[in-house]
Amino acid sequence: MFRKYLLGFFLLGLTALAALFIYLKLHPKTLPPYLVAGVGRIDGDLVNINTKYPGRIAKLFVDEGDTIKKGERIAVLESPETEAKKEALSAQIAAKQKALAAQKVALQIQQNSLPQNVKKALAAKEAKSAAKKALMQKIAALRSVVAQDGKDLERLRKLLSQNLVASHKVELAKLKLQTDLAKLRASQEQLAQLQAAINAADATLAQAKSALQKIKALKLQIAALSQEIAALQAQKKSIEAVLNEMTIRSPLTGYVVDKVALPGEVVGAGMSIVTAIDPKTLYLKIYVDTLQNGRIHLGDKAEIFLDAYPDDPIPAVVTHIAQKAEFTPKEVEVRSDRIQRVFAVHIRPLKPDSRLKLGLPAIGIISLNGKELPKSLAALPPM
Numbered sequence: 262m263f264r265k266y267l268l269g270f271f272l273l274g275l276t277a278l279a280a281l282f283i284y285l286k287l288h289p290k291t292l293p294p295y296l297v298a299g300v301g302r303i304d305g306d307l308v309n310i311n312t313k314y315p316g317r318i319a320k321l322f323v324d325e326g327d328t329i330k331k332g333e334r335i336a337v338l339e340s341p342e343t344e345a346k347k348e349a350l351s352a353q354i355a356a357k358q359k360a361l362a363a364q365k366v367a368l369q370i371q372q373n374s375l376p377q378n379v380k381k382a383l384a385a386k387e388a389k390s391a392a393k394k395a396l397m398q399k400i401a402a403l404r405s406v407v408a409q410d411g412k413d414l415e416r417l418r419k420l421l422s423q424n425l426v427a428s429h430k431v432e433l434a435k436l437k438l439q440t441d442l443a444k445l446r447a448s449q450e451q452l453a454q455l456q457a458a459i460n461a462a463d464a465t466l467a468q469a470k471s472a473l474q475k476i477k478a479l480k481l482q483i484a485a486l487s488q489e490i491a492a493l494q495a496q497k498k499s500i501e502a503v504l505n506e507m508t509i510r511s512p513l514t515g516y517v518v519d520k521v522a523l524p525g526e527v528v529g530a531g532m533s534i535v536t537a538i539d540p541k542t543l544y545l546k547i548y549v550d551t552l553q554n555g556r557i558h559l560g561d562k563a564e565i566f567l568d569a570y571p572d573d574p575i576p577a578v579v580t581h582i583a584q585k586a587e588f589t590p591k592e593v594e595v596r597s598d599r600i601q602r603v604f605a606v607h608i609r610p611l612k613p614d615s616r617l618k619l620g621l622p623a624i625g626i627i628s629l630n631g632k633e634l635p636k637s638l639a640a641l642p643p644m
Contacts, residue, residue, distance in 0.1 A: 292642055296635070297557060297627040299547030299606070303617050306542040308513060309521075309533040313506045316340040317527045323535060325520050329511045336522075336534045338507040343500060350497040354490055361486040368479040375476060379469040386462035393455045396448060403445040410438035515539040518619060540613045544580065547625045548603040556629050557582055563608045564634050566624040567616060571638040575614050579627060581607035 292298055316338030323335055414434040420426040519536040522528055545565050549557065557579060564574035586602040608625045610617065617623075626641070628634050635641055 293633075295628065295630045295633060297549060297629065298641065299549055299625050301545050301547035301623065301625060303543055303619055303621045303623055304546045304607075305538045305540075305544065305619055307518060308515075308537050308539070310335055310509060310511060310535050310537055311531055311533045312338065312509065312528050313530060314338075314340070314343075314503050315527070315529045316343075316507055318522055318524050318534070321520075321522070321524050321534070323517050323520070325517055327517045329513075329515060329517060329537060331511055331514045333511045334508060335511055336509040338509070338528070340504075340507060343503055343507075347497060347500045347504065350493055350500060354493045354497065357486055357490045357493065361483060361490065364479055364483050364486060368476065368483065371472075371476050371479060375469070375472050379466065379473065382462060382466035382469045386459060386466055389455060389459045389462055393452065393459060396452050396455060400445065400448045400452060403441060403448055407438065407441045407445055410434065410441050414438050509534055511537065513537060513539040538619060540615070540617065543613070543617045543619065544607045544609040545577070545623050545625045547606050547608065549606055550603050557606060557627055561627050561629065562631055562634060563625060563627045565608060565610065565617075566626065566638050568622065570616065572636070574626075574634070574636060575616070576611045577608045577625070578611060579606060580609040581605075 317340070318336055319339040320337040321335070322333075322337075323329060329335070414431070417426055417431045417434045421428060421431050515538050517535050517537050521533040521535055528534070559579055559582060561579040563577040563579055565577050566574055583605040586604055588602055606625075606627070608627070624638065624641075626634060
């Protein structure tokens with residue numbers, strides 16, 4: 262009797278289970294009207310870390326899949342030609358700096374000596390000019406004396422003709438005239454010599470003043486050398502900037518997706534070394550048909566489900582809706598065969614999630630009412 266009851270319960274259970282399967286088949290689970298779902302793959306903004314100048318890859322510090330930080334060294338290029346240019350510029354700068362130092366010493370010497378020469382020449386001219394002035398006053402006085410001597414001699418001669426004076430007085434007056442004339446001629450000759458000396462002093466002063474132009478010339482040469490050194494230093498700085506760019510550094514924090522070049526290869530300017538991605542830029546790209554596109558808006562709440570985590574959705578938001586439709590990709594399924602064109606929609610996580618990987622398949626759920634979102638894939642129809 263027990264076996265009969267047990268068999269009956271078993272058959273009743275099978276009947277109930279079959280009835281449930283038939284019901285589920287005839288009444289499949291459907292997506293609520295306030296939700297839009299789509300299957301897609303994780304995509305992101307790939308960054309080509311490339312070179313700015315040509316060179317040969319000396320070292321490569323990363324491999325595919327490696328985590329990198331912003332500013333971290335990715336590779337080092339070498340360029341012997343650029344290094345040689347830097348050494349040549351350094352040698353030119355050193356030579357110019359030595360020449361500049363020599364010119365500065367020469368300028369110091371000239372500044373100490375040439376102005377003193379001008380002062381000496383000017384003092385000599387002033388002394389001779391003062392002596393000339395005194396001598397001219399003396400000559401003027403002698404001329405007056407000689408003129409008076411001549412008058413006195415004539416007066417005594419008239420008195421002698423009248424026997425009013427003795428003859429020896431006339432002789433004395435004549436002798437005085439001759440003596441004063443001799444003094445006058447001597448002073449005039451001295452004046453001529455003094456004038457020649459003044460002319461020579463003028464020439465010496467002019468020469469000393471002309472020598473002062475050497476100081477100006479030296480200053481101009483020093484300025485020219487300084488400018489040349491500055492120009493060479495600017496060229497060296499430019500070469501150093503090029504050499505600094507030979508160390509390729511990561512512009513982002515993320516991981517390496519692809520390694521494009523290998524050590525020993527010669528790369529041109531602008532060529533990629535590796536391709537990397539910032540996890541913050543990862544998003545799920547799904548496609549929706551024209552019937553659903555008009556109901557989705559930027560900023561709509563969404564969730565991303567990964568196959569490995571069906572009960573752990575990743576909070577997300579709609580960040581992009583394509584403005585132009587495209588033909589349905591082969592890997593995308595739509596509700597009806599009538600729909601041939603779809604729109605791409607990007608769903609970006611609210612914060613970076615280490616579970617998201619480039620190219621990983623995922624399911625995106627968008628809430629049209631901004632409130633209700635499923636917490637498990639079990640609550641959704643199979644996709």
